[in-house]
Amino acid sequence: MTWFKRTEKGIQTPTELKKEVPDGLWYQCPECKKVMQTSAHVLNSYTCIECNYHARIGSKEYFELIFDDNQFTELDPTLSSSDPLEFTDSQAYPDRIKASQKKSGLKDAVRSAVGKMNGIEIVISCMDFKFIGGSMGSVVGEKISRAIDYSRKHKIPFLMISKSGGARMMEAGFSLMQMAKTSAKLALLDRERIPYISLMTDPTTGGVTASYAMLGDFNISEPGALIGFAGPRVIRETIGKDLPEGFQSAEFLLEHGFLDFLVDRKELKSKLTDLLIILKGKVTEVPQENL
Amino acid sequence: MLLDFEKPIAELEAKLIDMKLLAQENNVDVSSAVKSLEEKIKTLKKETYSNLTRWQRVQLSRHPDRPYTLDYINAIADKFIELHGDRSVKDDKAMIGGLAQVGDHSVMIIGHQKGRNTKQRQLRNFGMANPEGYRKALRLMKMAEKFDVPIVTFIDTPGAFPGLEAEERGQAEAIARNIKEMFLLKVPVICIVIGEGASGGALGIAIGDKVLMLENTWYSVISPESCSSILWRSWDYKEQAAEALKLTATDMHKNKMVDDIIKEPLGGAHVDPVGTAKKIRKVIIDSIDELSKLSSEERIAQRIEKFGAMGVFVE
Numbered sequence: 001m002t003w004f005k006r007t008e009k010g011i012q013t014p015t016e017l018k019k020e021v022p023d024g025l026w027y028q029c030p031e032c033k034k035v036m037q038t039s040a041h042v043l044n045s046y047t048c049i050e051c052n053y054h055a056r057i058g059s060k061e062y063f064e065l066i067f068d069d070n071q072f073t074e075l076d077p078t079l080s081s082s083d084p085l086e087f088t089d090s091q092a093y094p095d096r097i098k099a100s101q102k103k104s105g106l107k108d109a110v111r112s113a114v115g116k117m118n119g120i121e122i123v124i125s126c127m128d129f130k131f132i133g134g135s136m137g138s139v140v141g142e143k144i145s146r147a148i149d150y151s152r153k154h155k156i157p158f159l160m161i162s163k164s165g166g167a168r169m170m171e172a173g174f175s176l177m178q179m180a181k182t183s184a185k186l187a188l189l190d191r192e193r194i195p196y197i198s199l200m201t202d203p204t205t206g207g208v209t210a211s212y213a214m215l216g217d218f219n220i221s222e223p224g225a226l227i228g229f230a231g232p233r234v235i236r237e238t239i240g241k242d243l244p245e246g247f248q249s250a251e252f253l254l255e256h257g258f259l260d261f262l263v264d265r266k267e268l269k270s271k272l273t274d275l276l277i278i279l280k281g282k283v284t285e286v287p288q289e290n291l
Numbered sequence: 292m293l294l295d296f297e298k299p300i301a302e303l304e305a306k307l308i309d310m311k312l313l314a315q316e317n318n319v320d321v322s323s324a325v326k327s328l329e330e331k332i333k334t335l336k337k338e339t340y341s342n343l344t345r346w347q348r349v350q351l352s353r354h355p356d357r358p359y360t361l362d363y364i365n366a367i368a369d370k371f372i373e374l375h376g377d378r379s380v381k382d383d384k385a386m387i388g389g390l391a392q393v394g395d396h397s398v399m400i401i402g403h404q405k406g407r408n409t410k411q412r413q414l415r416n417f418g419m420a421n422p423e424g425y426r427k428a429l430r431l432m433k434m435a436e437k438f439d440v441p442i443v444t445f446i447d448t449p450g451a452f453p454g455l456e457a458e459e460r461g462q463a464e465a466i467a468r469n470i471k472e473m474f475l476l477k478v479p480v481i482c483i484v485i486g487e488g489a490s491g492g493a494l495g496i497a498i499g500d501k502v503l504m505l506e507n508t509w510y511s512v513i514s515p516e517s518c519s520s521i522l523w524r525s526w527d528y529k530e531q532a533a534e535a536l537k538l539t540a541t542d543m544h545k546n547k548m549v550d551d552i553i554k555e556p557l558g559g560a561h562v563d564p565v566g567t568a569k570k571i572r573k574v575i576i577d578s579i580d581e582l583s584k585l586s587s588e589e590r591i592a593q594r595i596e597k598f599g600a601m602g603v604f605v606e
Contacts (some may be wrong), residue, residue, distance in 0.1 A: 084546065084603035089522040098584070138602030145599065167512045172536040173548045176490060176512040177601040180498055183470040184595040190471075207512070209463035210451075210491040215471055221439045229491070230453030238453050243555035248458060258461050267522065 029053050045265040054222045054265050056202055058112040059126035062254055066124065066269050070137040072115030075123075076146050080107050081139050087170040095133065096170070104130045108139040111165065112147035112158065120280075123151040126161040129203075134164035136208055139173040141178025144212060148185040157195040157276055162213040165231075165256050166206020179211035195279055197272065199263075200227050200250070203288045218275065221250035222268075227258075296339055296347055297558075303332045315363045336557050343507075345533040345542075349515055351484045351507040356561035358568070359418075360387060360402030360445040363485065366568030367575070368393055368400070374434075377426035380460060385416040385452070386424030386496075388431040388442070394576050399435035401428045401496055402445030405486070418454035418487070422465035422576040425495045429469050432476060441479040441579045444496040449514060451492030473498035474595055479582035481575060483553070484508045484540075485560075498598065500590050501578045502548075504540035505567070506555040510548075529595035548601055 027041040028034070031053035041048070045065055046055045064070045078171055080097075087093040101107060105139030109131040114123045125147040127134045144160065151158040167175035200209070202225035209229055213219075221227060228235075228248040236243055246252050253259045263271050293301050307328050314321040343351070351357075364371050368391035375382040388401035403420060406412035420428075428444075435442045451462055473480060473496075482499035488510030504510060513521075514535035520526050537543075540552045553570055556563040580589060 078606060080605050082603045082605050085535070086533050089535065138604045142602050142604055169513055169518055169536075171603075172513075172538065173513045173543055173546060174602055176510075177548055177598060178493060179467075179491060179494055180470055180598040181601055182472045183467065184498075187471045187474045188595065191475075207491055210466040210495075211470060212467070214461075214464040214467040228458050229451065229466070230458065234453045235455060235458065239455055243455070247455070256459055256461065258464055265530050 030055070045268070047265050052223070052264070053175070054202065054224060054272070055127055056163070058128040058130060058163075059106075059161075062126045063111075063113055063115075063124065065265070066111070066117050066122070066159075067115040068117065068119070070080065072113040072124075075112040075114060076143050076149060077111070078107065079139050079143055081137060081171075083170075084138070084174055085170070085172055087172070089170075093170040100132050104128065106131050107213050108135065108143070109134045109168075110140045110143050112143050112150075114150065114154075117269060117276075120273060121154075121156045122159055123147050123154075123156050124159045124268065125159065125210075127163045129163045129165075132168060134162075134208075135168035135175075136164060136178050137168035137175050138178065138268075140168075141175075141181045144182050145185045148182070148189050149195060152189055152192055154183075155192075155194055157197065157279075158189060159197045159272065160212055160216070161199045161201060162204045162208050163201045164204060164206070164208040166208055176207065179207050182212045183215060186212060190217075195276065197275070199268075201225050203227070205229065205231055208269075214258070219258060220261055220263055221253065221259050222265055223250055223262050225250040227253050294347075294350050294354065296343075300332065300335055300339065300558075301326065307332065338493045340557050340583075344530065345509075345537075345539050346515065348539050349487075349509050349533055350509050351511050351559045354559060354561050355407070357486060358560055358564045359405045359407070360400075360447060360485065361404060363445060363568050363571060364389075364391065364400055364402075366565060367391075367572045371400070374431060375427075377423040377427060377430060380423040383416075383421050383424030383427055383469040384414050385448075386428055387418040388396065388428060393572060396576060396579050397438075397440045398575070398579070399440050399442045400445070401430055401442065401490075401592065402485075403496075405447060416452060418448045419450055420448065420492065420495075421452050421454070421457045422460040422462050425451075425462075425465035425469050428496050429465075429472055430465060432473065432480075436476050436478050439478060440483070441582070442499075443575055444480070444482045444499065445547040446482060446484040446488050446497050446510075447486035448489055448492045449487050450489040451495065463491075463496055466491045469495045470498055474598075477587035477591070479579055479590060480594070481578045481582075483571065483574075484510050484549070485571075487514075488520060489514050498551055498594065500582050500594055501550050503551050503553055503574065504543060504549050505553050505560060505571075506540055507559050508540055509533075509538040510540075510543050512534045 027038040029048040032051035034050035046057045083093045110127045112125040125144045197218045200221040204227045373389035387404045391400050403418045404415050405418035406415035414446040480499035482497045483501045484504040515529040518532040519528040543549045560567040
């Protein structure tokens, strides 16, 4: 006779719900060098408690920050890269993919999911920089396209979180065409008047900036993020002088009229929620002549 | 100017001229020698141009004598009125456009423009457009849509300009907007890569119902030189990079990223610019006739579907 009896067999907690033990107890801010408890850093939405530096985080962390109780359904989780051009530089492309998958635990540089944010349904595609520099190849383009399709089909607002060095060279022409493909899908989303919020995070450059990242109804960013078309090194080489301080920062883009607002990561969820609440009821009724 | 692989052919051609002159002066019959030399030239040409490496094609696409957008417009259009400015910042000389009459058709022609000598090259910024160039292009495309005029774009750029002001004025936003807006254009859109098709700078005017490449051009996400410098950390691997990128017309057609290839004369478009222009003119007219049979909604749906299918992955 036991005191307690397990009614359901097996452990039911999905991986996402498991509370992970941090690697180290202490975290040092790479910007101001302040040392803080890792738990304090995490509680502060991965921003520095001293200087507010927004550390680079991935899809796992963003999903956790935005989706209610970290509950969501991942879309197209199995999509994986092929090697259409048999590309080899110092390493064969399939080997590079395999190594990156092993190291990051990810399939490619973007994850999509649908879930609720303060009770409002939302589709999110979020890029992971640690997968080959968040580069955009066929898988990234396809997953984003499908997420937009999902958002269109179910009339749910779409949030894109970009973090990328640009197009993936190893898929050459195919990578370039992902700019076209994702933009085509966004054109359709636009016609059906479903809100698209583009959040650019540090760093967002190249072909990603020159396609979906800049096409939001709302283009927003986190403070201090690097956002640009050409990388700073290329521009420096082109003009032959040093770049002014703060060039290509989120603040610089806001000043030049390319962002709607900057959002502190600690307020990201509440601000996005407010935005969608204000828009609510304005997006479902689509007059026929606008289609 | 001659490219490395053009030299042996040019030498033989010079020899042929010498021979003919000498024969004329001395009144000697050298017809059999001339004939055999001509044969030899023909064979060498065929051999050279049917075995070009990808890097050699890149070189041909940048040949200093190669026709540029305005050369083709002058050869193709019966009438052409250039239109300037983005109505916001300035007139970008690296991106030109205007209304043209081509046979029975009115068309809006837009394209990157390169310069032929140092002064022109500077004026045209080496064919690298700034945001205002892309915005001018979009303004003209919207105008074409308003007046129900088909659009033809000529792509020939080493890339969108990576400068300080370009970033300040939103190079990325300008290109992104063009790509998206081009999908929704109600008129037929025909895009032709006539030289270099480098990355977003090319794609910014290259969303069309028909995307075509001249035989000796390239189109990819990055130039072989930049690819080499990033992946091999040196500029010396451009040949290898060109091979790896699979950037030629044949490659891009095989991988279904362009609809067709327009053949060039043996030796490249610069050998016979008039003949090449004639071919382009015919392709433009035929394409407009073909695309006009569809409704604008059908064209838009097919355009979106075509680009939507690009990409290779495993489920």
